[in-house]
Amino acid sequence: MKRFLLALCAGLLAVGCANTRDPHAPAPRTRRVVLVHGFLETGTNYKLFKKRLETAGIQCLVPHLSPCDGRGGLERLAAGLKHDIDDAFGPDQPLAIVGFSMGGLVARYYLQNLGGAARCDQLITLATPHHGTDSANYYPTLGAKQMRLGSRFLADLEKSQGNLGKMRVVSYRTRYDGVIFPPESAIWNRAENVEFPVLLHLMMVSSNAVMSDIERRLVR
Numbered sequence: 001m002k003r004f005l006l007a008l009c010a011g012l013l014a015v016g017c018a019n020t021r022d023p024h025a026p027a028p029r030t031r032r033v034v035l036v037h038g039f040l041e042t043g044t045n046y047k048l049f050k051k052r053l054e055t056a057g058i059q060c061l062v063p064h065l066s067p068c069d070g071r072g073g074l075e076r077l078a079a080g081l082k083h084d085i086d087d088a089f090g091p092d093q094p095l096a097i098v099g100f101s102m103g104g105l106v107a108r109y110y111l112q113n114l115g116g117a118a119r120c121d122q123l124i125t126l127a128t129p130h131h132g133t134d135s136a137n138y139y140p141t142l143g144a145k146q147m148r149l150g151s152r153f154l155a156d157l158e159k160s161q162g163n164l165g166k167m168r169v170v171s172y173r174t175r176y177d178g179v180i181f182p183p184e185s186a187i188w189n190r191a192e193n194v195e196f197p198v199l200l201h202l203m204m205v206s207s208n209a210v211m212s213d214i215e216r217r218l219v220r
Helices: 002-018 044-055 074-089 102-113 134-138 142-146 152-159 208-219
Strands: 031-036 058-061 095-100 120-126 168-173 192-195
Touching: 031 044, 031 074, 031 102, 031 208, 044 058, 044 208, 058 074, 074 102, 074 142, 095 102, 102 120, 102 152, 120 208, 142 152, 168 208
Parallel strands: 031 058, 031 095, 095 120, 120 168, 168 192
Antiparallel strands: none
């Protein structure tokens, strides 16, 4: 009986020690990432990457930009993005943003002109036409016109990029894009520019090499 009581006390003490956290240790940080989709998309291309990030303990939001062809202008999409972010995470919880193609421009407008930079510590763009693309000439919506080379929207976005402050910014591109033309349009002087030999525009969202590099930056 005596041995049993001693074993029981030792077991309870071990459990208590295992559940005791150092009161001086910093609280674990919840990481939030917003994945912004591109032109004529709904966000389904992020399915695998979202699952991958969530497995790493990152809380993800994939807003639906509507209308996805940008017919109301990229400013309207950015306002909708702000609403979705505030609705999901509140008005001031810190987060990071990954924007693909048009989604990178929408994210920039939200950050630079709608106050989003105050809560965002990192912006990552994927195959985003920071200086426009010739392919936008073949679609008639306002959003497509804003993505054309030399558009006023892009010029104004360039002027307000100082609102990003000291935010970490990375721009991923591929010279084999096929949609962003010229492919150098994805080079952004404000960002750390990274090139991967991905064969197609849409594959930038599914490339294991690209996703691994982004994940490394988000979880560090």
